[in-house]
Amino acid sequence: MNNYLLVDFGSTFTKLTAVDLKHEDIIATSKSITTVETNIIDGYESSLKQLYLKIGHIQFDKVIACSSAAGGLKMVAIGLVEELTTEAAKRVCLGAGAKVELVLSHHINQAEIQSILDHNIDIVLLAGGANGGNSECVIYNAKQLAKSSVTAPIVFAGNKDAADEISAILTEGNKTFYICENVMPRLNVLNIDSAKDTIKSIFVKNIIEAKGIKKVEEIIDRVVLPTPNAVLMAAELLSKGFAGEPGLGDIMMIDLGGATTDVYSMSQGLPTQMNAMMTGLEEPFAKRTVEGDLGMRYSALGVLQSLSASEISYWQKQGIDLVSETLKRYKNIEFLPENDRDFEIEDVIAGRCIDIAISRHVGTLKSIYTPMGMMYQQIGKDLTKTKYFIGTGGAVIASKNPKIMLNQALYKDSKPLELRPKHPEFLLDQDYILSAMGLLSMDYPEIALRIMKKRIIHL
Amino acid sequence: MKSIVIGVIGADVHAVGNRIIEYTLTREGYNVVNVGVLSSQEDFINAAIETSARLIMVSSLYGHGELDCRGMREKCEEAGLSNVLLYVGGNIVVGKQNFAEVEKRFKDMGFDRVYPPGTTIDDVLDTIKADLGD
Numbered sequence: 397m398n399n400y401l402l403v404d405f406g407s408t409f410t411k412l413t414a415v416d417l418k419h420e421d422i423i424a425t426s427k428s429i430t431t432v433e434t435n436i437i438d439g440y441e442s443s444l445k446q447l448y449l450k451i452g453h454i455q456f457d458k459v460i461a462c463s464s465a466a467g468g469l470k471m472v473a474i475g476l477v478e479e480l481t482t483e484a485a486k487r488v489c490l491g492a493g494a495k496v497e498l499v500l501s502h503h504i505n506q507a508e509i510q511s512i513l514d515h516n517i518d519i520v521l522l523a524g525g526a527n528g529g530n531s532e533c534v535i536y537n538a539k540q541l542a543k544s545s546v547t548a549p550i551v552f553a554g555n556k557d558a559a560d561e562i563s564a565i566l567t568e569g570n571k572t573f574y575i576c577e578n579v580m581p582r583l584n585v586l587n588i589d590s591a592k593d594t595i596k597s598i599f600v601k602n603i604i605e606a607k608g609i610k611k612v613e614e615i616i617d618r619v620v621l622p623t624p625n626a627v628l629m630a631a632e633l634l635s636k637g638f639a640g641e642p643g644l645g646d647i648m649m650i651d652l653g654g655a656t657t658d659v660y661s662m663s664q665g666l667p668t669q670m671n672a673m674m675t676g677l678e679e680p681f682a683k684r685t686v687e688g689d690l691g692m693r694y695s696a697l698g699v700l701q702s703l704s705a706s707e708i709s710y711w712q713k714q715g716i717d718l719v720s721e722t723l724k725r726y727k728n729i730e731f732l733p734e735n736d737r738d739f740e741i742e743d744v745i746a747g748r749c750i751d752i753a754i755s756r757h758v759g760t761l762k763s764i765y766t767p768m769g770m771m772y773q774q775i776g777k778d779l780t781k782t783k784y785f786i787g788t789g790g791a792v793i794a795s796k797n798p799k800i801m802l803n804q805a806l807y808k809d810s811k812p813l814e815l816r817p818k819h820p821e822f823l824l825d826q827d828y829i830l831s832a833m834g835l836l837s838m839d840y841p842e843i844a845l846r847i848m849k850k851r852i853i854h855l
Numbered sequence: 856m857k858s859i860v861i862g863v864i865g866a867d868v869h870a871v872g873n874r875i876i877e878y879t880l881t882r883e884g885y886n887v888v889n890v891g892v893l894s895s896q897e898d899f900i901n902a903a904i905e906t907s908a909r910l911i912m913v914s915s916l917y918g919h920g921e922l923d924c925r926g927m928r929e930k931c932e933e934a935g936l937s938n939v940l941l942y943v944g945g946n947i948v949v950g951k952q953n954f955a956e957v958e959k960r961f962k963d964m965g966f967d968r969v970y971p972p973g974t975t976i977d978d979v980l981d982t983i984k985a986d987l988g989d
Contacts, residue, residue, distance in 0.1 A: 529906035766866040
């Protein structure tokens with residue numbers, strides 16, 4: 397084994413990363429527009445041609461890919477109580493690398509069934525009830541799905557007591573379905589793996605075929621993962637290490653894209669102060685959140701909406717008209733900054749995305765006055781002691797001084813109850829290699845880890 | 856196995872008695888869902904929905920139980936738990952008050968069983984079994 401080629405079929409770009417296994421390094425990267433609407437192979441070949449121009453025609457022992465093309469993996473998460481099984485179901489979807497288009501709780505109605513159809517959902521995750529608990533609601537929801545015209549595969553991961561009845565209902569309704577372990581077997585206990593692995597295998601077996609991505613397997617080895625899942629694997633490996641090769645410990649990462657801002661944290665997130673107590677649903681070690689309303693291009697208007705009138709006028713006084721600037725980026729998603737001014741504005745918008753996305757990812761404290769003095773309830777992860785904070789994604793990599801925007805992720809006096817990182821060291825994934833390293837880690841985790849440690853630079 | 860939700864309500868951190876209740880009810884063959892200390896009404900109610908519990912046992916040791924428990928029955932109704940049984944016990948009011956009056960106040964708030972200070976979980980086992988039809 398000498399060379400691997402790792403491919404990421406993104407929503408916009410098809411990105412190639414060539415790796416030399418013997419020297420444990422990246423040989424070259426290239427990208428060109430994804431062509432899933434016509435023939436996905438075209439975009440791949442044009443990207444490969446570019447790669448050959450850089451490094452000459454070399455042989456690859458294996459070519460594997462991940463994909464978020466053709467809308468990625470669109471899922472609906474269905475649960476019972478919003479803060480419990482619904483939240484658990486949502487975290488499973490995010491952990492599997494899906495885009496959670498819809499989140500539904502309690503008994504689902506016809507309008508909600510219709511919204512599942514309207515959103516072109518790829519996989520339905522049906523949860524509800526702890527084991528031995530409520531099964532009435534999840535059975536009702538299974539019946540609603542069974543009699544609907546929903547054709548997406550259904551993954552059942554609710555109260556195990558209901559599994560047999562739900563199998564019968566969905567068989568009767570001619571649905572494709574899979575029975576998994578409960579996402580919340582006991583109160584506040586999160587069980588991600590069973591449902592997540594099922595979702596990944598459905599993605600590989602059915603979804604990429606339905607989206608016209610599988611065609612590429614005529615010329616490459618396999619499409620194996622949704623892209624965000626590959627990134628999550630890479631981040632977890634980088635944090636935990638592998639065998640004799642140590643990891644970095646607790647890390648956070650932000651991937652700032654045109655349409656979404658993704659935040660990752662690899663940490664237990666346990667309380668770091670004496671008088672705080674964890675409450676609510678258990679948190680996964682490898683956590684991913686996705687903000688569909690925050691992005692540099694397609695979702696730039698979401699950034700504008702998050703700004704108050706006084707903030708807009710503040711920036712206006714600095715000579716930056718955020719109303720027209722965000723609109724410009726939304727209308728022209730291929731916009732690239734040209735001069736210093738453009739770069740400065742990109743930094744401002746990016747900083748805003750990062751600030752809000754971090755607020756939504758990190759845990760919060762709620763103060764309670766008790767006869768024993770002030771106590772805190774901690775909801776979510778305490779990430780104040782995060783050691784490393786990695787930036788990636790177009791706007792971060794292109795920035796002339798990424799530290800300015802990344803600083804927006806840090807602890808703020810104005811948000812004292814948010815458990816944001818306080819003194820992390822900033823790192824930059826300048827070659828955008830994380831998804832490729834996630835793929836490589838399936839065969840060579842120790843090499844992927846060493847390449848990441850070499851290629852992800854300190855800022 | 857029947858589920859019973861237990862916990863300590865409000866800004867109250869008394870954990871020991873709650874552990875004893877969990878131990879005893881588990882020994883008696885119940886699926887005990889313990890929401891722990893510092894729990895809100897919503898924590899109890901959400902747990903009862905997901906686990907289909909027929910009984911919620913609220914503990915309060917620090918004297919503010921009356922404030923913390925107010926409106927709980929109405930919230931249960933709103934959450935579709937109109938048949939759930941509500942028990943409350945501990946030092947549920949401030950100071951030494953006539954317990955008959957205290958019991959009446961809590962029953963008016965929609966609690967089915969109200970217990971004075973010093974009641975142990977063993978004293979209540981027969982009532983629990985009768986209420987749950989065991």
